[in-house]
Amino acid sequence: MSINYQDRIPNNVDLGSNRTLQRALEHWQPEFLKWWEELGPKDFQVSDVYLRTATSVDAKGWATYGYVRMPEYRWGIFLNERDPNRRIGFGDNFGQEVWQQIPGEYRATLRRLIVTQGDTEPASVEQQRMLGHTAPSLYDLRNLFQVNVEEGRHLWAMVYLLHAYFGRDGREEAEELLERHSGDADKPRILGTFNEPIRDWLSFFMFTYFTDRDGKFQLKSLAESSFDPLARTCQFMLTEEAHHMFVGDTGINRVVKRTLEVMQELNSDDPQVIRNAGAIDLPTVQRYLNFWFSSSLDLFGSETSSNAASYFANGLKGRPDEAQYEDHIALEQSYTLELPDGSVGTRSEKIPLRNAMNEVTRASYVRDCVIGLKRWNRIIEKAGHTFRLTLPSTRFRRNIGNWAGVPTTPEGQPISREQFAADMHEWLPSESDQAFILSLMQGVYEQGKMAAWIAPPDRGINNNPVDYEYVKLQ
Ligand code: BYC
Numbered sequence: 060m061s062i063n064y065q066d067r068i069p070n071n072v073d074l075g076s077n078r079t080l081q082r083a084l085e086h087w088q089p090e091f092l093k094w095w096e097e098l099g100p101k102d103f104q105v106s107d108v109y110l111r112t113a114t115s116v117d118a119k120g121w122a123t124y125g126y127v128r129m130p131e132y133r134w135g136i137f138l139n140e141r142d143p144n145r146r147i148g149f150g151d152n153f154g155q156e157v158w159q160q161i162p163g164e165y166r167a168t169l170r171r172l173i174v175t176q177g178d179t180e181p182a183s184v185e186q187q188r189m190l191g192h193t194a195p196s197l198y199d200l201r202n203l204f205q206v207n208v209e210e211g212r213h214l215w216a217m218v219y220l221l222h223a224y225f226g227r228d229g230r231e232e233a234e235e236l237l238e239r240h241s242g243d244a245d246k247p248r249i250l251g252t253f254n255e256p257i258r259d260w261l262s263f264f265m266f267t268y269f270t271d272r273d274g275k276f277q278l279k280s281l282a283e284s285s286f287d288p289l290a291r292t293c294q295f296m297l298t299e300e301a302h303h304m305f306v307g308d309t310g311i312n313r314v315v316k317r318t319l320e321v322m323q324e325l326n327s328d329d330p331q332v333i334r335n336a337g338a339i340d341l342p343t344v345q346r347y348l349n350f351w352f353s354s355s356l357d358l359f360g361s362e363t364s365s366n367a368a369s370y371f372a373n374g375l376k377g378r379p380d381e382a383q384y385e386d387h388i389a390l391e392q393s394y395t396l397e398l399p400d401g402s403v404g405t406r407s408e409k410i411p412l413r414n415a416m417n418e419v420t421r422a423s424y425v426r427d428c429v430i431g432l433k434r435w436n437r438i439i440e441k442a443g444h445t446f447r448l449t450l451p452s453t454r455f456r457r458n459i460g461n462w463a464g465v466p467t468t469p470e471g472q473p474i475s476r477e478q479f480a481a482d483m484h485e486w487l488p489s490e491s492d493q494a495f496i497l498s499l500m501q502g503v504y505e506q507g508k509m510a511a512w513i514a515p516p517d518r519g520i521n522n523n524p525v526d527y528e529y530v531k532l533q
Contacts, residue, residue, distance in 0.1 A: 062114055062115055062116070064114070064133060066081075067085055068081070068084055068085065068088060068135055069133045069135030069137075070135050070136040071115070071116060071136070071137050071138060074136065077223075083222050084219065087222070087230075090237055091134070091214070091215070091218075091237065094181065096130070098181070098185045098188060098240065099184055099207065100187070100188060100190075100204060101188050101192065102191060102192070103191050103532075105533045106128065106129075106531060107126035107530070107531040108201055108204045108205075108529070108530050109124060109521075109523075110127045110205055110208060111123060112125070112127065112133055113137055113299075116137050116138070116295050116298075121298055124521045129207075134215050135212070136216065136219040137216075138288060138292050139291040139292075141291060145157045145287060145290075148377060148381050149371065149378070149381050149387040149389070150285075150371050150372050150374040150388070151388075152285060152374045153374075153388055157286070158287060160224070161225075165286075165373055165375060166225070168369070168370070168373070168375060169286060170225050170232065172370070172375065173220050173221060174217075174232050174249075176277065176281065177213075177216075177218065177236050178239060178249045178250070178253070179250060179274065181211070181237065182240075182241045182253035183206075183210050183241075183253065183270075184210050185242075186266070187203060187263060189258065190203055190259075191502075192502055193259070193260065193500035194502055195260060195503055195509060195510035196507075196510065196513075197505075197506060197527075197530050198516060198519065198520070198525060198529050200504070200529065201520065201530050202302075202306045203306075205302065206267065206302070206303050209303070213299070214236065218233045220292060223288070241254055242255075251354065251358075251458060251459070252354045252355055252357065252358055255354060258493075258497060258500075259496045259499075260310070260500060260513075261314065262347060262351065263307075263310070264310030264314065265307065265347050265348060265350070265351035265352075266351055267303050267304060268304060268310070268351075268431060269307070269348075269352050269355040270354070270358070271303040272424060272428060273358040274303075275301075275304065276359075276379050276420055276424045278297050278300060280377055280378060281376055282294045283377030283379075283381045284376060285373075285374035285375065286375065308431045308434070309517075310513075312431075312434065312435055312438070314339055315341070315344065315438060315439065316438060317513050317514040318339055319438065319439065319442040320338075321336045321338040322442070322444070323442065328444065330342055337499065338511065338512050339499070341439070342446075342485075343492050343495070343496070345449070346489075347488055349451050349456070349469060349487055350488055353455050354456075354458075355424075356424075356453055357457060359420055359421040360460070361417060361459060362398075362417060362418045362461050363396070363410055363415065363418075363460075364416070364417045367413070368411070370416070371389065372413060376416075378416060378420060389412045389413050390412075390413070393409045393410060393412055394410055394412050394415035394418060394419065395408070395409050396408050396418065399461060399462060399465045399473055402473075403472075403475070405473070417460075421453065425453060428450055429450065432448050432449070432450060435448050449469070451471075451486075452467065452469060454467045454473075455467050455468070455469050455486075456487065466478070467479075504530075506527075507525065
């Protein structure tokens, strides 16, 4: 299924055969480009960036590399190939044929899910808008822009569904996706994390590790959907998403590696000594990790959710990797939650499994997050240090769900508000931490050069050397 690049909008959905839809999307395209110009990466729009572009959705063609100016990136509509035998994999309609059109009764709910998914994509580009000015190397600058253009494409993926399947309502929603803005006081983005500013590269790496990983799990859940075009869209998005998490994973790894080198050189683990040498002390890395992990946990919604139960029952949104479960109906089972007891203790509550689907997904996500931590800790251990990076408890600093607003230690022990306020500077980035990190952020644009707070990557992109000219600055 190759992609038609002759059309104004590259696609593999035979857009040319539906003139009305094609015209509607061609009408939205200049609005998107205007948004990119105003709220996409600040500057660098005339630079040649070594980007990958999909030319087909199969293994051979999905990553074709070459120099592109970002506004000329071929944003388009790519769905995985249709499996004519695909059946509904979970919920009350298990085993029936998947839907090529949306049943009327699920229209509003599916629209809401698609809009929420779509809203995060431009939001992240807006959040990262200024980072090009402080990139630690050309390699990192290129990765930032790769992530940005692909998030733009993921917006296209959701806008296509809105236009193609939701008529006028869908077109209006597509317009609003460009009207809400990250952090805007009047029209913010829908989900909390996507209104948090990303001013520095440590936050960017945490975001791409933890928040893009929420994207992975949400897309995996939507890739199970009975609404086949949504499932196929998400399957292809997941292919691209892997690189975004790679950027976060290796980014944090390189920060830790550089810090360990400085610790070794100076024979010290004193945070102030490490900072004076221009590297990021490990306790500060931990505080940034605590912030972005806890914020990303909120993106899974409440532990107990009747929304999640009905998404599952109706076959709209499944569990990630639904095939790994034995029981796809999930009507008989229950799930036990540990909830705050209103004082400084906890109580257990058993709820029907369908109502606990957000928690099931969150738990899979947490297990996936641990993998990177193990890798980072391995290099700390190898360097002979006892310090370990840890994931805080899922109760820590929550704003959504049963633990919202309940002060706890990072280990999840409920504590008084006073104690939380007294200790929080040890657990979360303080103003002075942020000022220090910002002080390190100076753009390094010389080919092959790297900022002093981060180690070079082990290898370059697409078998090119690390010192390749990944961005030709104009
Ligand atoms: N902030 O029953 P509840 C990505 C709302 S990231 C603000 O608890 P439900 C990416 C919720 O919307 C993946 N509001 O939760 C990453 C609901 O509001 P309404 C994005 C929140 O509905 C990096 C109300 O609270 N994709 O792709 O079961 C870069 C009660 O809802 C939050 C999706 O999220 C929050 N954190 O589940 C680029 C998939 N959490 O509807 C991209 C689509 C909850 O009553 N979305 N609320 O007004 C969903 O599946 C669900 O909406 C949620 C919430 C999982 C987000």
